[in-house]
Amino acid sequence: MKSKLIHGLALLLISALTYGQGQQNYKPTKENLKAREWFKEAKFGLFIHWGVYSILGDGEWVMNNQNIAIDAYKKLPGFFNPTEFNADEWVKMAKDAGMKYITITSRPHAKW
Incomplete structure (x- = not known):
């Protein structure tokens, strides 16, 4: 219990010390602001997770979430062969x- 408390306090201290440290001088471009506004107005879209990793859902x-070893993950590409899909149907469904x-x-x- 004491170890968890110390770990939690250390994490809190590190978080407090690093808060606000990144990108203090960042100024978005006009194009970036315009794109953000478009995205905010669009509201509804589709994210497709497409790749070898999608086999595992x-x-x-x-790899990180399920602690999968590199040797085991390297076996997955043989199972990912996305040939039986219709991109036009996917786009139509989204529209x-x-x-x-x-x-x-x-x-x-x-990771490798």
Whole structure:
């Protein structure tokens, strides 16, 4: 119990010390502000998690979330062969539902 309390206090101290330290001088461009406004107004869209990791149904951080070893994860690409889908149907479904955008995520960050 004492160990958890010390760990929690240390985490709180680190959080307090680092709060507000990032990007203090950041000033968004006009284009960035315009894009943010568009996104805020669009409100409704579709995120498609598309990649080897999607086989396991736990998002891009599946290796971390489920503590999967690299050797085990390297076996997954053989199972990911997305050939039987219709992108036009997906877009139509999104538009018919009133969605304003589609974002496709993939796994650009690998542990190995």
